[in-house]
Amino acid sequence: MREVAAEFANPVMLYSVGKDSAVMLHLAMKAFYPSKPPFPLMHVNTTWKFQEMIRFRDETVKRLGLDFIEYINQDGVARGINPFDSGSSLHTQVMKTEALKQALDKYGFDAAFGGARRDEEKSRAKERIFSFRDAHHGWDPKNQRPELWRVYNTRINKGESIRVFPLSNWTELDIWQYILAENIPIVPLYFAAKRPVVERGGTLIMRDDERMTLLPGEKVEEKLVRFRTLGCYPLTGAIESGADTLEAIVTEMFTARTSERQGRLIDSDEKASMEKKKKEGYF
């Protein structure tokens, strides 16, 4: 991270409010202490995030006294894009992928931190820690810069940018252990609580607001659930769990039998979908 702060003119940290972002932010606070991280946080808001995420985000920014940017693709809002009617892939494309590109262009950021990990998904296993993007934010997996030792080639031309993944070599278990060890605050949604959920397509969706209309035969039930990953609430599956402390979550991790992204509906949309999204500029 300090490498980026030292070598780039205008870096930004993409803050998604989830647990990986929480760890990444915590690492930044430590890396630059006693200074504040010398870059802003940016949240690309799809307008469909859990309300609790937004509350937590605003509190965090205030507590740490950081520069903060929220970006919403207003054009997408105007077009009425939403995960229910537009489908998850169009929604993600417009409100997340395009929104991110617009935001990076608008502010002219030349380096962006992201919380992705190599253990999450197959195509991410091949990401570099410093990942080069052309002027159109495209990623070319066949033409990546080799990364030797801890020496990173940070040179770019005007308009090009670099995505940096400081958590590349962390596993999900590492993340939880670190949160536990360092007592890092995370969104309460990760802890089990009674929440109003609807079963749809084999997944438990929390009905976070009135925008989610019920289909015939569906009913809202109060269930003891928690989330392993957080995104747009209509696209994020809850798991039934009673784990309401960090210790309980970590313990549950050992017995976990379902890899974490399954809760996210975007992956099953299309095979190798993540790879496609990445070539288009999704994180």
Add this chain to the structure above:
Amino acid sequence: MNAPPKAALAAADNQKSDLKDFLAAQERKSLLRFLTCGSVDDGKSTLIGRLLYDTKLLFEDTLASLEKDSRKFGTDGDNIDFALLVDGLEAEREQGITIDVAYRFFATDKRKFIVADTPGHEQYTRNMATGASNSDLAVILIDARKGVLTQTRRHAYIASLLGIRHIVLAVNKIDLMEYSQDVFDRIVADFHLFAAKLNFASQMAIPIAARFGVNVIDKSERTPWHKGPALLSHLETVDVDTALADTPFRLPVQWVNRPDLDFRGFAGTIVGGRVRPGDTVVVAKSGKTSKTSKVARIVTMDGDRAEAVAGDAVTLTLADEVDISRGDVLAAPDNRPAVSGQFAAHLLWMADEELLPGRQYLLKLGTATVPAAVSELKHKVDVNTLDHLAGKTLALNEVGYANFSLAQPLAFDPYKDNRDTGGFILIDRFTNATVGAGMIDFSLMRATNVHWQALDVNKQTRAAMKGQRPVVLWFTGLSGSGKSTIANLVEKQLTAEGKHTYLLDGDNVRHGLNRDLGFTDADRVENIRRVGETARLFLDAGLIVLTAFISPFRSERRMARELLGEGEFLEVFVDTPIEVCMQRDPKGLYQKAKAGTIKNFTGIDSPYEAPEHAELTVSTVETSPEVHAQAIMAYLRERGYLG
């Protein structure tokens, strides 16, 4: 047998003490980073898939999609094809080959592992070097049917070049050779013959059948003659401890932390040794005599620390005010790094465009980046036989041994002593691509304090006597574009005004100073380097220097520019289209080039890279040379060069 952590914990109740024990055990586990290498289809991916599968690191949904994929793409009938687990990217999946480095994670009760899966094709040697640079051990796969191949030797050599000290020789598909001990022994003997020169600290040979899990996790009854361990138990126990914490202290400064005027911290990752408050450290710094100071504090968000060791990212404060910036190295005073502008190193070339000795690249070592060039390529290494070959350049995936010359001295160690202060990358100044990886052997300057001789009479004195501001007018353009004609006219006018000048002309210089050079890319680079240096000497003598060389490459023009100070280099681009030049053809050269009697002719079969930011651009198609000469004189006058 290694019970996977999950099973152990499933048995345990969710009691906190168990959790604590488990976490403590996790903390204690050491980490082994290793890479796998082999030729295409030797079974690397199958082996890694096996390790992940058998250590129960796969989740159910991953398994379900693996089974589905096996049916769709698999090469293994209805059985699970483990290779599909690790071959990630779409294109390669369809081709059935691995194309890039992929990192995988797994753990057993004893250790955590990060595997770098690197591809077997020849053209991807650079990826293997990348994986090797961060690994402590290499698993080299050999297909039992094929034995030791050219690629096997290459992989072993690159592993040793990048400082890997421990090797596992996994002889795979032994099932297809009837689990024959003879086959195995012969392959191992072959390998040892070659690897003896590579000085590995440990070599373990294991017969395996990745597809069936033979000798991967457990020892198999199929190979009763195999006296050694199974692969996983060897990986769990092999001692690769490099004991970085016991090497001399090194902290390359990454960032200076200055929240306010009272705090000045030096942040970076310790890459060697350990440090405590009160320790004396020396600042190894480019160009200055080294200063020492004492460490005052090791600052963290959770309070000051009493000690930090190699691998820790820290912020230090010092007792004295010392001028330190990014790129400097804090080091142990009794065991200092070399500080020098010249060293000898092994170089692995990683770009399609070949290495040009003399050309400037950016060299990044630790946190410092400086312009640097290969001053002499001593030899190339045949990676199959380890023989030394003569050579003028390095092509993609070739390895050489070369002397380097840096624009500024840097602090460094030999690579064998410290990978982080001895390994560097080379970056192309125009494409920004990483084109080479280097491992420093030793410093070429014995005295670490060679200074420029300061002379009493200097450039300013000489220039003042002549009543002018010395400058280099660097004319560049195609053959026949009009460089010499215009330069000649400008020089005549300058002398007419009583100015002191010198004109370096391409053809004339090639008769003397550069008589030994031809027209290959490498020779063209050297040609311009010498001209640049000569121009600098004349400039130092206080002269207005004009140079008329095709100088087709941007890099070399930039190098010449950087030899000089701000405002001392004016690039004049004589922008005449090639058609016009060919029509003029004053020396009949284009004719010959087209007929093929002259090789490497700029514009015909050798490229011309037009300047992007020339101070002056002139087009000679419609205007006469006199007009341009006038314009250049006016330019010089306006900017005060003529006194």
